[in-house]
Amino acid sequence: MPPRIPRRLPTVPRLPTVSRPARLPRMPAQIRRHTSRDRYFLRPLQSEAPSPTYDYKFLSKPASVEVLGYPFSGGQPRGGVDEGPEALVKAGLLDQLSALGWEVKFNSQAMNDVRELAVQEHDSGIGKMHKPLAVSAVNERVAADVAAIQERGALSLTLGGDHSLGMGTVAGTKRRFPEAALIWVDAHADINTPLTTDSGNLHGCPVSFLLGLEGTDVPPFNVWLQPCLRPEDIVYIGLRDIDDKEKRILRELGIKVFTMHDVDAHGIGRVMERVLAHVGAARPIHLSFDVDALDPTVAPSTGTPVRGGLTFREGHYIVEAIAETGNLVAVDIVEVNPALEDEASAAQTVAIGCSLSRAALGETLF
């Protein structure tokens, strides 16, 4: 049987009519109608110099930052990363830091000395290590420079250069602040030892030397570098390219690691809460930021890019959240290589090196 068609289609119900209230409710005073007579006056601009956004508890007053630029590429095989510091300075970094209210000094002597120390004769290698004499000589100097800056009560900002420089910067910080925590932002863990490294490039090994892992008690390093970092002192953020042997080291030592998986799962806000909870509120912080932690679309000109990295904002948020603690004593911005990729990519990467440095010294969005 065919379905019966109703004779009359159902009618659409009428919408209820809304009756206007007799009187509109009175608007509260604070959102009263704007009148043409309202004028808003701003306080006059202060003419005196600005002061940093945060109170940096472990530094002397007035806040001062000493910038070290190390044109060093001996920890890895690609040329150009030694041009990083000069590119950052030429981009106006020093003036940008002054504008944030810091007294800024740049150590050009250290820059020239390291250029000479980077050239060592008979430096073809010891065991698997490439250029151990240069890496050791440069970092011995770096450690002394950083420690001297902190003795003067200033913040040390190190511009790399490759990440083997972390060996010297952290060793320097630990001389002045043995209790300091280390936050290592990177795509890689840089914790291979001279025994576990496959590449032999020492920019993949600085953390193992600081911890004093098996295989690091070798000349020429052991002449000046003693183990100065405990596994619980370090927190990693942004890792996504870890060798199997490094995974074993990290697990065995129980080191705190936040990979990109954790950033995806919890968001950078929660990750930073956990990072800072692990570090604790009362310790000086050394931040070592490898720009390869950022996604290659964000910071393309770097020696060992790995896709799936931090966004522009995630990278800056990490630095802002650390700056906000007021506990920063040292910052490294490393692996900016202006010779890689095209000119626009190099400029973009240099600009990010500058903006990360500014964030560390208290630049905020608002």
Ligand SMILES: [Mn+2]
């Ligand atoms: Mn690194």
